[in-house]
Amino acid sequence: MKTLQVELGERSYPIYIGPGLLDDVQRLGKHIQGRQVLIVSNETVAPLYVESVKAALPQGLQVTDVTLPDGEQHKTLAVLEKIFDAALAENHNRSTTILALGGGVVGDMAGFAAASYQRGVNFIQLPTTLLAQVDSSVGGKTAVNHPLGKNMIGAFYQPQAVLIDTNVLTTLPPREYAAGLAEVIKYGLICDADFYQWLRTRRDALKSRDPKTLSEAIERSCAAKAQVVAADEREGGIRAILNLGHTFGHAIEAQQGYGNWLHGEAVAAGMVLAARLSAERGDITAGEVDALVEWLEYQNLPVAPPPDMTVEQWLAHMARDKKVIDGRLRLVLLRAIGDACVVDDVSTAALEAFLAPFCAC
Amino acid sequence: MKTLQVELGERSYPIYIGPGLLDDVQRLGKHIQGRQVLIVSNETVAPLYVESVKAALPQGLQVTDVTLPDGEQHKTLAVLEKIFDAALAENHNRSTTILALGGGVVGDMAGFAAASYQRGVNFIQLPTTLLAQVDSSVGGKTAVNHPLGKNMIGAFYQPQAVLIDTNVLTTLPPREYAAGLAEVIKYGLICDADFYQWLRTRRDALKSRDPKTLSEAIERSCAAKAQVVAADEREGGIRAILNLGHTFGHAIEAQQGYGNWLHGEAVAAGMVLAARLSAERGDITAGEVDALVEWLEYQNLPVAPPPDMTVEQWLAHMARDKKVIDGRLRLVLLRAIGDACVVDDVSTAALEAFLAPFCAC
Numbered sequence: 001m002k003t004l005q006v007e008l009g010e011r012s013y014p015i016y017i018g019p020g021l022l023d024d025v026q027r028l029g030k031h032i033q034g035r036q037v038l039i040v041s042n043e044t045v046a047p048l049y050v051e052s053v054k055a056a057l058p059q060g061l062q063v064t065d066v067t068l069p070d071g072e073q074h075k076t077l078a079v080l081e082k083i084f085d086a087a088l089a090e091n092h093n094r095s096t097t098i099l100a101l102g103g104g105v106v107g108d109m110a111g112f113a114a115a116s117y118q119r120g121v122n123f124i125q126l127p128t129t130l131l132a133q134v135d136s137s138v139g140g141k142t143a144v145n146h147p148l149g150k151n152m153i154g155a156f157y158q159p160q161a162v163l164i165d166t167n168v169l170t171t172l173p174p175r176e177y178a179a180g181l182a183e184v185i186k187y188g189l190i191c192d193a194d195f196y197q198w199l200r201t202r203r204d205a206l207k208s209r210d211p212k213t214l215s216e217a218i219e220r221s222c223a224a225k226a227q228v229v230a231a232d233e234r235e236g237g238i239r240a241i242l243n244l245g246h247t248f249g250h251a252i253e254a255q256q257g258y259g260n261w262l263h264g265e266a267v268a269a270g271m272v273l274a275a276r277l278s279a280e281r282g283d284i285t286a287g288e289v290d291a292l293v294e295w296l297e298y299q300n301l302p303v304a305p306p307p308d309m310t311v312e313q314w315l316a317h318m319a320r321d322k323k324v325i326d327g328r329l330r331l332v333l334l335r336a337i338g339d340a341c342v343v344d345d346v347s348t349a350a351l352e353a354f355l356a357p358f359c360a361c
Numbered sequence: 362m363k364t365l366q367v368e369l370g371e372r373s374y375p376i377y378i379g380p381g382l383l384d385d386v387q388r389l390g391k392h393i394q395g396r397q398v399l400i401v402s403n404e405t406v407a408p409l410y411v412e413s414v415k416a417a418l419p420q421g422l423q424v425t426d427v428t429l430p431d432g433e434q435h436k437t438l439a440v441l442e443k444i445f446d447a448a449l450a451e452n453h454n455r456s457t458t459i460l461a462l463g464g465g466v467v468g469d470m471a472g473f474a475a476a477s478y479q480r481g482v483n484f485i486q487l488p489t490t491l492l493a494q495v496d497s498s499v500g501g502k503t504a505v506n507h508p509l510g511k512n513m514i515g516a517f518y519q520p521q522a523v524l525i526d527t528n529v530l531t532t533l534p535p536r537e538y539a540a541g542l543a544e545v546i547k548y549g550l551i552c553d554a555d556f557y558q559w560l561r562t563r564r565d566a567l568k569s570r571d572p573k574t575l576s577e578a579i580e581r582s583c584a585a586k587a588q589v590v591a592a593d594e595r596e597g598g599i600r601a602i603l604n605l606g607h608t609f610g611h612a613i614e615a616q617q618g619y620g621n622w623l624h625g626e627a628v629a630a631g632m633v634l635a636a637r638l639s640a641e642r643g644d645i646t647a648g649e650v651d652a653l654v655e656w657l658e659y660q661n662l663p664v665a666p667p668p669d670m671t672v673e674q675w676l677a678h679m680a681r682d683k684k685v686i687d688g689r690l691r692l693v694l695l696r697a698i699g700d701a702c703v704v705d706d707v708s709t710a711a712l713e714a715f716l717a718p719f720c721a722c
Contacts, residue, residue: 034687035687035688077438077439077441078438080438081438084513084514085507085509088509088513088681089506089509091681091685091688092684093681093682093683093685093686093688094683094685095686095687115518116477116514117513117514118503118517118683119502119512119515119517119595119683120517120595141480143480146445146446146449148444148446148449149449151480152445152449152478152479153445153477153478155476155477155481155516156478156480156481206659211388224594224667234480234481265510294539310623315479319452320452320454321454322455322479322480324452324454324455325395325454325455325456325518326396326454327396327452327454
C-alpha cells in the first residue's frame with residue numbers, strides 16, 4: 001500500500017492506494033470519528049461492495065446506507081435530497097461520517113451532502129472507478145449539475161481520507177475504464193512530460209489493466225493532483241489547469257444530456273480540441289496533436305466532439321463556464337506537452353472560427 | 362452610522378448600522394467586486410425596496426433580480442434552485458455578488474445560494490426585518506429546512522458586509538417586529554445581564570419602536586453576536602449558546618409546519634421553556650422566570666408552546682437537533698440571567714417529565 005498526503009494545513013488528509021482497501025477494517029476505522037456512518041452508493045455499486053464495506057466497519061456503529069440511481073443525469077439537487085432524507089430519517093447528527101462509495105457522481109454528491117448536512121460533517125472517499133480514483137475523489141471539489149451547466153452547485157469540501165482499492169478496477173466496464181484513462185493522460189499533458197511519455201510507452205499494459213502499471217499510474221496521478229490542490233485549494237489560479245479539456249467537455253456533456261457521454265469521454269474529446277487550439281497558436285506541433293489523437297483512439301476514447309453541436313450551442317455553454325470572469329472566457333491550453341496554462345485572450349470570434357469545422361451548420 | 366467588525370481573519374467583515382443604508386450608493390458599491398449583481402428578495406420585500414437598491418448600485422453593472430415566495434415554508438431546496446436558475450439563465454459567473462434583501466428566510470437562502478453557486482461567490486446581507494438585523498444576517502450561518510428539521514442543509518459562509526438600514530423597521534408588521542425583539546432579549550439572557558436590564562427598563566420605548574433605543578439595541582445585539590462568532594465560527598463550543606430557546610423552538614416550528622409560528626415567536630416560547638428548566642435545576646429563580654414571561658407577553662410574544670404537541674413529537678424533533686452528539690442531546694440553559702451554558706446531562710426521562718405538563722397526552 002502507498003500513502004500520499006494532500007497538504008492543506010488543518011484540512012490535510014491521506015490518500016491510501018492499494019489492493020483490498022475496501023475490506024481493510026483498520027484503515028477505515030481509523031478515520032471514522034463518531035458513532036454513525038452513512039454509506040452513499042448507487043444501484044450498480046451497492047450490490048458489489050456495500051456488504052463488504054459494512055463488514056469492514058468497526059463494531060457498534062449505527063450504519064445507514066442510501067442507494068442513488070446510477071448516472072450523471074441523476075447528479076441533481078432532487079437526488080441529493082434523498083441523502084438528506086435518509087440521514088434525517090435515522091437521526092444522523094453532526095458527528096456522523098458519510099462514506100462515498102462509488103464513482104465520480106457518487107463522490108461529488110456524497111461530498112456535497114457532507115458539506116451541507118447540518119452545515120458540514122465528516123466524509124471519506126471510497127472511489128470505485130478509475131476516474132474517481134485519479135481525479136474526483138481527491139481535492140475536495142463537490143457538486144451537483146444544473147440543466148444549464150455542469151457542477152454549478154457545490155462546495156470546496158475536503159474528505160478526511162481517500163481509500164483507493166485497486167482491486168475494483170478489474171471488473172470496471174470498458175467504457176468506464178477508458179474514461180478514467182483520459183484523466184490519467186491529462187496529468188501528463190498538463191504538468192509532467194515524463195509521465196506522459198511513461199504512459200505512452202505502456203499503452204498496452206494500460207489497455208490490459210496490468211495491475212502494477214495501473215497502480216503506479218494512479219499514484220502518479222494522485223500525487224500530481226495533490227500537489228496542484230495544495231498550491232491552490234479554491235482555484236484562485238493554478239488549479240484551473242486541472243480543467244484541461246473540461247470547458248469543451250462540460251459543453252458536450254450538457255448539450256448531449258448528462259449521462260450520454262461519460263465525463264472522461266467528453267474530457268478526451270475536449271483535450272483534443274484544446275490541443276488543436278494550442279497547435280493553431282503555435283505552442284505545440286501538429287505531430288504532437290496527431291500522436292495524442294492516435295493514442296486516445298487506441299485507448300478507446302473519442303477524439304472529436306459530437307458532430308451535431310452548433311457553434312451557438314458551444315458558445316452558450318462555454319459562456320457559463322466557471323472560469324469565466326466578468327464575461328471573459330478563460331481556457332486551459334498547452335504551452336507544450338507537459339505544460340498547461342490559462343489564457344484569456346481567445347476572442348469569441350476566434351473561438352467561433354476554431355469550432356466551426358467541428359460543427360453542424 | 363455605526364460600524365462594527367466581525368473578526369474572522371481573512372473572512373472578517375463590517376456591519377454597518379444606520380438610517381438610509383439601503384440607498385447608500387457609496388457603501389454598497391464599496392463591497393461589490395465583480396460586474397454582476399444578483400438581488401434575491403421575496404414577494405413582500407421586492408415591491409418595497411428592490412428598485413431603490415437597484416438605484417443605489419454603481420453604474421454599469423449587470424443586475425438580475427429574483428423574487429422568492431415569502432415565508433419559512435418556502436425555505437427549501439426546491440425554492441433555492443430558483444436562485445440558481447436565475448443566475449445561470451443570465452450567465453452570472455464566479456465573480457458575481459449576491460445581495461440578500463429581506464428577512465431571515467431570504468438571508469439564509471441567498472447566503473446558502475452564495476455558498477454553493479459555482480462553489481462560492483460573494484454576498485452582502487441587506488436585512489429588512491429586526492430578526493435578520495440582530496441575528497440571522499450576522500455570523501455566516503446559511504441554510505434551508507428539511508421536512509424533518511430546521512436549517513438541516515446549509516453552510517457556514519460569511520458575507521462581505523452587512524448593511525442594516527434601521528429605517529425599514531418603521532413599516533415592519535407587528536408580529537415580525539415582536540419576533541425580532543425575542544432575539545434581542547436573547548442576547549441579554551445569554552451573555553449580558555446589564556443589557557437585559559437596560560432592555561427591560563426600556564420596554565415601552567421598544568414597544569413603540571423608538572429609533573434611538575432600537576438603534577442601540579441593534580448595535581449591542583450585533584456586537585454580542587459578532588463577539589461570539591469571532592470566538593467560535595463553526596460552533597465547536599461557545600457559539601451554541603446563541604441557540605438558547607432554539608432546540609425547543611425548532612421543534613415547534615417543524616411540528617406546527619414551517620411558517621405558522623414565526624421563528625422569533627418559537628424562540629420566545631423556547632426561551633421560556635429553557636428558563637423554566639434552568640429554574641428547576643436551581644440555577645435561576647422562579648421570580649426571574651415570571652419576570653421574563655411577563656415581559657415577553659408585554660412585547661406580544663408567545664410564552665408557552667402550542668398545547669397540541671405530544672411528548673413523543675417533542676422528543677422526535679429534539680433527537681434531530683444539530684447539537685446532538687452521538688445520540689446525546691445538548692441543551693442551552695441559564696446558569697444565571699446573562700450567563701448561558703451548554704449542558705448534556707438532561708436525560709430523556711427528565712426531559713419527558715419536564716415537557717409533560719405542556720403537552721397534549
